Amino acid sequence: MSTRQGYAFIGLGHLGGQLAASLIRNGFAVSVYDRDPAAVECLVLLGAEAANSPADAAARAGNAITCLASPKVSEAVLAGPDGLLEGLPSGGSWIEMSTNGQDEIVWLAALASAAGVETLECPVTGGVHLAAVGKITALVGGEAALYARHRPAIEAMCARSFLMGPVGSAAAIKVITNMLAFIHLVAAGEALMLAKKSGLDLAQSYHAIVASSGNSFVHETESQLVLNGSYDIGFRARHGRKIRRAARACITYRCDLSAGQAGLWRQRLVDHDREAARGAVGTELRASGFPAKLEAEISQIIN
Structure with a gap:
């Protein structure tokens, strides 16, 4: 016992x-x-x-x-x-x-x-x-x-x-970290789309970014789920409403979530934000060799 x-x-x-x-x-x-x-x-x-x-x-x-x-x-x-x-x-x-x-x-x-x-x-x-x-x-x-x-x-x-x-202190820093995560996610989507529009191989671009000064925890982990197409991180877009209410400062997390959008994995905001801002409906960021779900070994940030 x-x-x-x-x-x-x-x-x-x-x-x-x-x-x-x-x-x-x-x-x-x-x-x-x-x-x-x-x-x-x-x-x-x-x-x-x-x-x-x-x-x-x-x-x-x-x-x-x-x-x-x-x-x-x-x-x-x-x-x-x-x-x-x-x-x-x-x-x-x-x-x-x-x-x-x-x-x-x-x-x-x-x-x-x-x-x-x-x-x-x-x-x-x-x-x-x-x-x-x-x-x-x-x-x-x-x-x-x-x-x-x-x-x-x-x-x-x-x-x-x-x-x-x-x-109250932990709530404040959690909002800050989540705000940064959403910003990094949208930025990673912009980077991958720029690579796509430039004719680069997306898988090679992913790995080049990981090895560069432009890398981030979000890119290293969640960009894989964008490229795979699963978006399956276990965190749905509706949970971001808490961040928007508390922070009011996430510069591009601006979409109004409909009932359907609220149930999407948050990585789908990469697609949604692009469709809303640029009208690039039908443009997909996909590359082979990426997982549908994350395993702990993927991240080298915490050992």
């Missing part, structure tokens, strides 16, 4: 499922809840305990971790009926790994504090492919002592973590 702290994990999507799996593999007792029974079953097969609600999961574990789609969902899971605050004991901890705006996480932390629950915000950055092998990076906001208490669990999920300051 593990002597480590137990955790409830709520939100077992592309990212959350990988993070929860890392906790289980590293010997933590984990109770899980998600609206998708299949996602719960996958974690149960790894050794998690299934719960009937967020409140039930939190009561079993004493601490809770969430990785959810929006601040509205985070609020419902935290403070709604059968929410975490109904199950967490006074003195328990809530680790929020969702991406929130700074004002939103400060407000949610205040709700938790009123119920005697301490909050550690812990959004992650690097991609689902790195989360799958425990090499993603955590951006942490909260009290240093609380961070130290839960650092073993954070390090079980993440290769690196940075304590940025009080609650």
Whole structure:
């Protein structure tokens, strides 16, 4: 039996499922809840305990971790009926790994504090492919002592973590990193299209850029999924709405997402932005030899 702290994990999507799996593999007792029974079953097969609600999961574990789609969902899971605050004991901890705006996480932390629950915000950055092998990076906001208490669990999920300051600090840096990622993605699309229009081989152009001063983490990883045509990064364009609301500064992430566009992988913004700005419908950036999904070995940024 593990002597480590137990955790409830709520939100077992592309990212959350990988993070929860890392906790289980590293010997933590984990109770899980998600609206998708299949996602719960996958974690149960790894050794998690299934719960009937967020409140039930939190009561079993004493601490809770969430990785959810929006601040509205985070609020419902935290403070709604059968929410975490109904199950967490006074003195328990809530680790929020969702991406929130700074004002939103400060407000949610205040709700938790009123119920005697301490909050550690812990959004992650690097991609689902790195989360799958425990090499993603955590951006942490909260009290240093609380961070130290839960650092073993954070390090079980993440290769690196940075304590940025009080609650709200991690939200600010996460917005900054996501803003840069979107800018880099659009810039990479512009570069590949210029290569295409110049008659260059796209695969050779990709590798030349990787070896150049113009390389970036986004180009090295996500440009592969553009060239393959899968766009399958596990991050959909609708999630970028949070970034647009919070940052208001991403210079070319300007498209209005329709219901159909919101479900696209975010790499499709390369095509969408070009079609909106240049009318280049039908121009595809494709080259052979690139994967449909990213593996951790692709990135040399985190070793």
